[in-house]
Amino acid sequence: MEKKRYVKPKTISREELEQALLQANEELSLANDKLKKQEAARVELFRNLSHDLRAPMTALVSTVGLLREKKNLAENEYLELLDLMGRRLKNLNAILDEIFLLGQMENPELRLEMENIDLATLLEEFYFSCEADVKYGERKLELDLPEELNCMVRVDPQKIVRVLDNLFTNALRYSKPGDSIMLGARREGDAARIWIRDTGVGITPEDLPHVFERSYRADRSRTPGDGGHGLGLAIAKSIMDRHGGRIWCESRQDEGSTFYLELPTLLET
Numbered sequence: 001m002e003k004k005r006y007v008k009p010k011t012i013s014r015e016e017l018e019q020a021l022l023q024a025n026e027e028l029s030l031a032n033d034k035l036k037k038q039e040a041a042r043v044e045l046f047r048n049l050s051h052d053l054r055a056p057m058t059a060l061v062s063t064v065g066l067l068r069e070k071k072n073l074a075e076n077e078y079l080e081l082l083d084l085m086g087r088r089l090k091n092l093n094a095i096l097d098e099i100f101l102l103g104q105m106e107n108p109e110l111r112l113e114m115e116n117i118d119l120a121t122l123l124e125e126f127y128f129s130c131e132a133d134v135k136y137g138e139r140k141l142e143l144d145l146p147e148e149l150n151c152m153v154r155v156d157p158q159k160i161v162r163v164l165d166n167l168f169t170n171a172l173r174y175s176k177p178g179d180s181i182m183l184g185a186r187r188e189g190d191a192a193r194i195w196i197r198d199t200g201v202g203i204t205p206e207d208l209p210h211v212f213e214r215s216y217r218a219d220r221s222r223t224p225g226d227g228g229h230g231l232g233l234a235i236a237k238s239i240m241d242r243h244g245g246r247i248w249c250e251s252r253q254d255e256g257s258t259f260y261l262e263l264p265t266l267l268e269t
């Protein structure tokens with residue numbers, strides 16, 4: 001049997017101990033600050049979402065009241081009110097869908113439905129699915145893919161299409177008729193780089209570092225359209241993180257924005 005050797009414990013000087021305590025104290029204080037910031041962000045998110053949910057809810061309740069009050073409505077008035085209710089319900093549904101998806105993406109237990117996918121096919125299909133919205137919104141749409149992208153990626157296709165969809169919806173939302181939207185991709189070494197570029201309102205340097213934060217919305221008065229709920233980019237970032245990928249944005253105020261995605265590619269067999 002091997003004999004246990006006596007190891008003399010290392011002596012720590014008073015200065016070393018004080019230094020270690022100071023460092024531990026500093027780390028604790030940093031962790032505490034981070035927790036406080038997260039808590040404040042959670043409260044802010046909760047406040048914004050309840051506000052966003054309350055607006056269509058209140059409007060729905062008043063439309064139902066109107067329907068009850070006005071008994072002798074003409075058929076077209078009746079249908080108009082029903083349409084209005086339908087739109088408000090759709091809005092509510094969209095907010096709930098975003099909250100649900102964000103919760104799903106932040107749950108580490110949730111498994112993605114991964115498949116090996118040819119990136120060019122996925123992007124071409126997405127491009128064709130956008131054509132109607134672009135035509136309706138009077139934007140120009142371009143696809144910039146090399147002849148042979150030759151890029152296989154392992155992704156949950158539904159989730160990646162959701163990211164593209166969020167970026168495309170923003171490109172539409174923050175641009176005006178006559179502006180252009182471009183979808184492109186290239187292979188960059190071991191990674192696939194995808195971008196969605198628009199010639200819309202752009203993002204100010206002050207807002208740019210915050211756009212991926214949950215519930216962040218830049219100045220509403222500067223951005224046209226109804227705007228969303230500030231969750232789309234946070235969802236896109238969570239999805240990219242779960243794929244081991246990246247998302248970032250370059251933008252110039254009044255010139256437009258480019259959102260980039262990077263995904264690891266599969267090695268060719």
Ligand code: ADP
Pocket residue numbers: 166170171173174198200201202203211212216217218219223227228229230231232233234256257
């Ligand atoms: P929202 O639902 O408000 O669009 P997002 O999380 O998708 O929320 O985006 C956050 C904010 O980033 C937006 O409110 C907007 O100010 C800004 N933003 C996002 N995409 C664009 C874009 N393509 N052009 C200009 N601003 C954008």
